[in-house]
Amino acid sequence: MKIVIIAGGQGTRIASVNSEIPKAMIPVNSKPILEYQVELAKRYGFTEFIFIIGHLGNVIKEYFGDGSKWGVSIIYYHEEMPLGTAGAMPVIQYLLTEDFFVFYGDTIMDIALDEMLKFHKEHQSEATLFVHPNDHPYDSDIVEIDSNNRLIQLHLKPHPDNFISRNLVNASLFILSPRVIDYVPKDQKVNFEKHVFPKCLAEGMRMYGYVSAEYIKDMGTPDRYEKVCRDVINGKVTRLNKKYPRAAVFLDRDGVINKEVKFLHRAEQLELIRGAAEAIRLINQKGYLAIVITNQPVIARNMCTLEELDTIHATLETLLGKEHAYLDAIYYCPHHPDSGYPEERKEYKVVCNCRKPKPGMILQAAKDWNIDLSQSYLVGDSETDIQAGQNAGIRGLYKIIQNEPDSLLKQLSSLL
Numbered sequence: 001m002k003i004v005i006i007a008g009g010q011g012t013r014i015a016s017v018n019s020e021i022p023k024a025m026i027p028v029n030s031k032p033i034l035e036y037q038v039e040l041a042k043r044y045g046f047t048e049f050i051f052i053i054g055h056l057g058n059v060i061k062e063y064f065g066d067g068s069k070w071g072v073s074i075i076y077y078h079e080e081m082p083l084g085t086a087g088a089m090p091v092i093q094y095l096l097t098e099d100f101f102v103f104y105g106d107t108i109m110d111i112a113l114d115e116m117l118k119f120h121k122e123h124q125s126e127a128t129l130f131v132h133p134n135d136h137p138y139d140s141d142i143v144e145i146d147s148n149n150r151l152i153q154l155h156l157k158p159h160p161d162n163f164i165s166r167n168l169v170n171a172s173l174f175i176l177s178p179r180v181i182d183y184v185p186k187d188q189k190v191n192f193e194k195h196v197f198p199k200c201l202a203e204g205m206r207m208y209g210y211v212s213a214e215y216i217k218d219m220g221t222p223d224r225y226e227k228v229c230r231d232v233i234n235g236k237v238t239r240l241n242k243k244y245p246r247a248a249v250f251l252d253r254d255g256v257i258n259k260e261v262k263f264l265h266r267a268e269q270l271e272l273i274r275g276a277a278e279a280i281r282l283i284n285q286k287g288y289l290a291i292v293i294t295n296q297p298v299i300a301r302n303m304c305t306l307e308e309l310d311t312i313h314a315t316l317e318t319l320l321g322k323e324h325a326y327l328d329a330i331y332y333c334p335h336h337p338d339s340g341y342p343e344e345r346k347e348y349k350v351v352c353n354c355r356k357p358k359p360g361m362i363l364q365a366a367k368d369w370n371i372d373l374s375q376s377y378l379v380g381d382s383e384t385d386i387q388a389g390q391n392a393g394i395r396g397l398y399k400i401i402q403n404e405p406d407s408l409l410k411q412l413s414s415l416l
Contacts, residue, residue: 001048001117002096003041007034007105008054008079008088022056024105025063026225029232033219034060037103038070044113047072050095052088054079084189085172086196089181096178102192104172108228109216111173112242116210120175123149123208127180127200130173130216131209133317133326135284140169141193143209151207154197164267167317167326168209171216179205213289213328213369215240236287247375249283249412250362250389253294253330255381255402258316263297265304267315275406277323282409284326286416288376289369292330293361293388299334300348301341306334329369331361357387362394379411 007024024034038049049072053060057078067074077092085104089096099120101113111130120128129151131143142155142165155165170193183199184190200207215237219225231237240246254260257276261269283290298304304312313330320326333354339346354360366373377396378389389397396415400407 001046001098002050002100003037003046003048003103004050004052004092004096004100005034005037005103005105006052006085007060008052008057008082021059022053022105023220025056025059026219028108028219028225028229032063033108034064034105035070036108037105038064038067038072040110041101041103041113042070042072046101046113049074050092051076052079052092053077054082082189084191084195086184086190086192087188089184090186093178093181096181099175099177102174102176104218106218106220107172107216108219108232108237109171109173109214110237110241111212111214111216115242116173116212117175119208119210124206125175125208126177126205127151127197127207128175128210129197129207130171131168131211132171132213132216133167133328134169135281135321135324135326137165137167137169137318137321137326138163142166143168143170145209145211149208149211151201151209153201154193156194164311164314164318166314167321168211172218173216212242213240213246214242239287242370245370245372245375246287246289248289248291248328248365248369248371248377249416250291250293250365250376250378250394251280251408252380252382252385253292253316256379256400256408257292260381260403263301263303264312265298265308267308267312270312270315270319272319272323273403273405273408275409277320277325279409279412280320280327281323281325282412282416288416289328289371290326291365291369291371292327292332293356293365294330294332295356295384296332296334297336300336300345302343302345309334329365331365333361357384357391359388359392362388362392366392377415379408 025032053076064074077088139157141157144152146152183196217228219228259271259273280290335348335350335352335355337351339349373393376394378394379398381400381402386397386399398411400411
């Protein structure tokens with residue numbers, strides 16, 4: 001399986017760091033970004049590369065040569081004029097006879113590429129986009145997916161003022177079928193996100209979002225470059241690879257993150273508790289996963305549809321995103337064991353394993369995200385929350401005072 005690396009960008013936004021070499025060759029901890037990508041792919045058994053180069057591309061060729069120094073094979077396509085992220089694809093199409101990875105050359109990442117490829121194959125996907133939450137979704141391209149992770153729409157920045165969405169950002173790492181190239185016009189400057197993917201969606205192509213909390217960041221600005229350098233040096237980039245167990249902070253929703261409203265069932269009822277966004281931002285900065293686990297019997301009571309609950313959670317993620325905070329996942333239980341309400345939805349009136357105090361949501365999250373429960377915390381506002389944590393084997397269990405401003409922040413500041 002080939003790796004196509006787009007390494008022709010001029011890097012005008014990061015020229016103050018080094019304007020004499022291509023952006024993909026700017027060193028991070030004394031090693032070019034591009035070299036990290038080659039080593040990552042090689043680690044997962046991918047050894048055939050196509051480098052698309054342009055501005056100062058000779059620097060890349062002189063450094064990497066044919067790739068033999070790294071135990072890989074590299075061939076080059078040099079753009080005579082900038083063709084965007086996708087414009088060179090028709091020219092090299094003859095080299096891409098099977099599905100292939102696309103890396104953007106200004107990205108530092110440590111991703112379990114085998115897991116992403118497994119997802120791609122299991123879903124029989126023709127285009128898989130790596131998506132993740134970040135701390136600035138308001139100025140990022142947002143990927144909208146359904147409950148099966150199938151792509152619904154790409155929302156390109158800038159977004160309208162009233163834009164509400166889950167915090168799932170396009171990270172510019174793809175696995176593509178050669179069929180995608182059929183939608184790339186020849187001899188034009190073309191970008192995947194703006195021009196190609198919308199055409200593929202319109203034609204009904206099987207496109208999916210692979211959701212992961214692993215480390216992937218572009219270093220296109222001096223500020224981002226400095227942050228990436230710190231993260232490489234302190235080991236954060238490597239630690240977040242999916243193969244390593246991670247600790248999480250499990251959070252109840254109502255009364256912990258947003259103000260308690262009895263049977264909250266409309267997005268306009270949602271209001272963040274003071275300090276909640278800052279507390280979740282602290283979780284993000286410390287490298288813990290931020291996982292919400294919440295009982296939502298409003299579904300069983302027929303006060304709210306699943307689609308409306310999705311809107312409530314998208315609103316929650318949007319409000320947090322505006323404060324540079326994000327949730328890695330939200331798990332909810334739609335069930336209620338007691339029957340007898342006139343308008344109830346009987347299919348949800350069941351005894352389940354996910355409704356707290358049972359540990360089902362926690363255990364599912366631990367499986368999905370490779371979470372080390374022994375190193376994790378749970379913060380709730382009820383005995384039901386605490387019992388769920390106990391039943392899951394979480395040792396760090398903390399109860400906060402309902403609706404007390406800054407209560408979550410105070411609790412986490414003393415823990416993390």
